[in-house]
Amino acid sequence: MTPPDKTLDKTLDQWLAYCEQLHPKAIDLGLERVKAVAQRLGLAFACPIITVAGTNGKGSTCAMLEAILLQAGYRTGLFTSPHLVHFEERCRIRGEMVDATDLIAAFDRVERARGQNGDEISLTYFEFTTLAILQLLAESGLDVVILEVGLGGRLDAVNLLDTDCAVITSIDLDHMEFLGNDRESIGREKAGIMRAGKPVIVSDPMPPQSIVEHAAQVGADLWRFGHDFNFSGDKQQWGWAGRGRRYAGLAYPALRGANQLVNAAGVLAALTALRDRLPITAQAVRNGLSMVALPGRFQIVPGQPTLVLDVAHNPHSVAALAENLDAMGFYPCTHAVFGAMADKDLAPMLVRVSPLIDKWYFTDLPTARAASAESLKSRWAALQTRNDVSASTWQSPEQALQAAVKAATPADRIVVFGSFYTVGGILKDGVPRLVAPHLAG
Template sequence: MEQLKTLDDWLAHCERLHPKTIDMGLARVKAVAERMGLNFDCPVITVAGTNGKGSTCAMLEAILLEAGYRTGVYTSPHLVHFEERCRVRGDIVSASDLVANFARVESARGQNGDEISLSYFEFSTLAILQLLADAKLDVVILEVGLGGRLDAVNIIDTDCAVITSIDLDHTELLGHDRESIGFEKAGIMRAGKPVVVSDPMPPQSLIDHAATLGADLWLFGRDFNFSGDKQQWGWAGRGRRYAGLAYPALRGANQLVNASGVLAALTALRERLPITAQAVRVGLSMVELPGRFQIVPGQPTLVLDVAHNPHSVAALTENLDAMGFYPCTHAIFGAMADKDVAPMLARIGPLVDKWYFTDLPTPRAATGEALLAAWQAGNSRADAAATAWPSPEAALAAAVANANPTDRIVVFGSFYTVGGILQHGLPRLSAPHLAPKAG
């Protein structure tokens, strides 16, 4: 085999190994994990759902770090660099740490000449899980990549499952209605262990599966809830309450629902991971997560959001609506070819005056021209305009050139769209050339 030295070498190797990009099923990945002797001796929190997973993981991490615990987090996908997928004690891991663990997976995969094929996601998940297992941690937070039941993360038994909002996404793999998708997400539950469902209207399949399994089900509105005004909010759950909390540092109306699930999970685990009210307050006030309704300072206003399905685009639209008046809203949008973009464009369309549809650097993406055609087919606004661009960077440059300082530019869609803007760091738009245009 060729000499694999860098993380990029290993990632390229992983991409070549398996005929299918996504191959649902746990038999192969479980067999390699057993060869590796992979196991955790600290509590594990597993987070599944359609939207809100990343925010939930970030809030759990921030509060637990503030409480003094040594945390490990695995999330996917990444925005710019692969290493972003794994954080240990709050810090993104180094490429060299990952390389050593990729080599361990490769060794186990080919043990005794009996080679097991792994997909890119399965291979990289095993490498990150091994890194976390070796890191002497107090708690590990694992975000499910896709679904739950058959996702590689689910080879690890969770001590507390968190299931965030459920909506239609990846329907070709997970099913075409919320009940089917709910059943897939329910696969992360374990008998006798708490499962926190922060979706206010969960599919019945989730509730039924918890009952069949004998999991300890925590339902939003029944076992925990929140109340709030414009100044502060409070949370109440089984045997515990928090009052006078500041809003999470992550923006958006949906973040209180996510934060409520986080506090329920921490309450369910309080005998093993006790935390103080002060850790909750400070953790929520300091949590950071790029690309989740992230407002970049400067003029014009720049908003970054990885909303890429109808449910998350609806949330983005509500959040944009709540920002107040802007003379003109410019939107940069890129998405995978398998996405049903029509309902997304229809939902956010009334707020967008100028569209910039973009190609993305992956064969799975729709072209900017295809997205433009989809928009034209459904557009009912005679005063809106749209163009197609070869990259998110080119689209942003065009939007900046067309924008007045008082305008707003929204970048949303695939992680590749937002990542394309962030790959050289946060853009600074308060440039001197952005003087108001005549007319």
Template sequence: MHTTIHTLEGWLAHCERLHPLNIDMGLERVSEVARRMALRFDCPVITVAGTNGKGSTCAMLEAVALQAGYRTGVYTSPHLVHFEERCRIHGESVGASDLIANFAAVEGARTQNGNDVSLTYFEFTTLAILRLMSHARLDVAILEVGLGGRLDATNVIDADCAVITSIDVDHVEYLGPDRESIGREKAGIMRTGRPVVVSDPMPPQSVIDGAREINADLWRFGEDFNFSGDKQQWSWAGRGRRYAGLAYPALRGANQLVNAAGALAALEALRARIPVTAQAVRNGLALVELPGRFQIVPGQPTLVLDVAHNPHSVAALTANLDAMGYFPTTHAVFGAMADKDLAPMFAKVGPLIDRWYFTSLPTARAETAAGLQQKWNALQIVAGGRRDVSSSTHGSPEEALAAAVAAADPADRIIVFGSFYTVGGVLQHGTPRLQAKHMDH
């Protein structure tokens, strides 16, 4: 039977119904449908895995390649507001109408000759976007791994260059309990004889061993490339090439030089196929943008949006907030998935927060606002609650933000962080000044 669906919403609803599991690790099903579709890329492919910094690294690669005059394609997930944000061609999000024919092609291949293959939502949507990209006459394709690496749907494409950003403990139920087992999963995106850039300054041994086992061309931070910087500027050095006197990347934050260094190493590793000039590097890094990555929305009170939702990224968020200077009161809107390790996150950022606004999120995987508040209260009691910190619970991120805005003085700051659903909910509905700012998104 052939499904005829005419809207993107219809296709996404179809994808949600197909498979009993949200995540089903394994590449057999995706590989089979990709084979039926004859999915292949005629341009270099860079695949980026890691716990944090993947989206930023992809955005930097894209920005530099665009400045060098290349036609870029980027696949990234999840989205903040609209599904179409997951695919950018030549710097622009694709339209819903561009996606529909590709969803239909995946469905046709999935159900070919009555041999139906079951695909999860992520697998189905990934194949549709990969097909769109493979037909878009790209000069370079940049793929962000959804989860892990080895068994992620993006890994049906052989990367010409793999990048592994930071590795931290997250998604334990799928990837294993520690950095070494998680590193093994990330190492699955490497290919024999091809470059793999490891931008984590302290990578698990499993990543290094994985590269050696398959004889990949390993680029290690501190050995094959490194960066140095002072307050004004930074420089990068790689195998046989240097960039000096670079301006700091337009993406704010302590960890962005690590991401930028990895992006430059990947471009250097592919120099024979997609050469970039020093000017393209300078301009690209100066112009790169990514919503929800320590994004400061101008106005009063100061508003900061960040999708930090694991201990490593919350530590980076804390350092970035610390560097912003003094605010009389800091209000935090926070929502997260139920499987997150909240104790180290609260321990890190807690001392900077004066008022919490916990929010429920529109997904079954989320912790409730009341659940978040209970966990916070329990940790406060253990810590001996020295400061007077208030908390409240809200049904949605936009309600929580409205409460924070109502309570905040103009000199205060509000941070909205946690799940993509938390930041996305605010970007979608937001405050009047947010809506004015984001009309173009």
């Protein structure tokens, strides 16, 4: 297969399309191939690495780490996945989204290394793009790098690098075809990011025993929520206490949601564990938590009706979304735009949030992995016990949202959830500002 012509007029989209065709499998977990290409690249970091794994809360944890470290004056690098709209969202350097031109140059270097001396190594889309972003980060003169695991941990491409501090967020059932059918199996895969003698922050209040056992087996320095660190307080003011350090009088993080204090507690534990290498002031913590932003995580968009965007896509995150929606108070009618992958555990997701939803707008998504809108509607109907609820199907999240806005009154609420593709479909033209037709003109 011929790579994109390496001239200045070739685009990032052309490189991404090329990467999608390089390997027979979309997901092929394992580190042998990606390590071999990394060695050819001479990939190495001279700064501390923080690696974040887990089922839910990874994105929020990474965003809070970045925000606090930036406020402390550090030159940060951040790699996250997937993206909502633009691929460039996956890489941030010193708080700014990377430029496509820099990514294209990094893609070219990976391609040359992949085919070095005619000995071509096959890489998946995620492996190729991860190597390109890591190479870009390694060349950027950074003080600290934050890496979000894409899938699992032990065999994820990010795990080719030895972390200086591992963070494991909440563990729940997701990607079971790759990671196992229970929390213990999934926890064991996440635990693979631990390293001997290095701190591992476990912010799940009830972690699988496999995580605790693996920390002991490899000799990692285990920091457990409720044992080595904890928080107290509420949305008005909260405090944190850990090994040899306390923070008091903290404002609630700028990210919404009842689960954010658990994520923030893990973040402060990680920064405390690394304080000898990355000293942080209390003011940097306060400023960072007050300024952190992350699109699509219980994001409430200004306008009428109220619009909530959330990438919740598994039973645990949908349960958190339901709690957050319930805490918002009364709305005459709640409309839901929902699109999801076919391999998700849909029944508990739909059952948990259904009592809060009055009108459903099921949508197709632009990926072969997605369940069709009609399939989602059928699954929902089979579980439905209410007779005061309506449902319709749409070809895209944008069309579904337009229908919801048209049907809603200014006092209503619309929630968009189920997948990064669902929320990304709404955000691709910028953050929407809604005014119900009843108020327009």
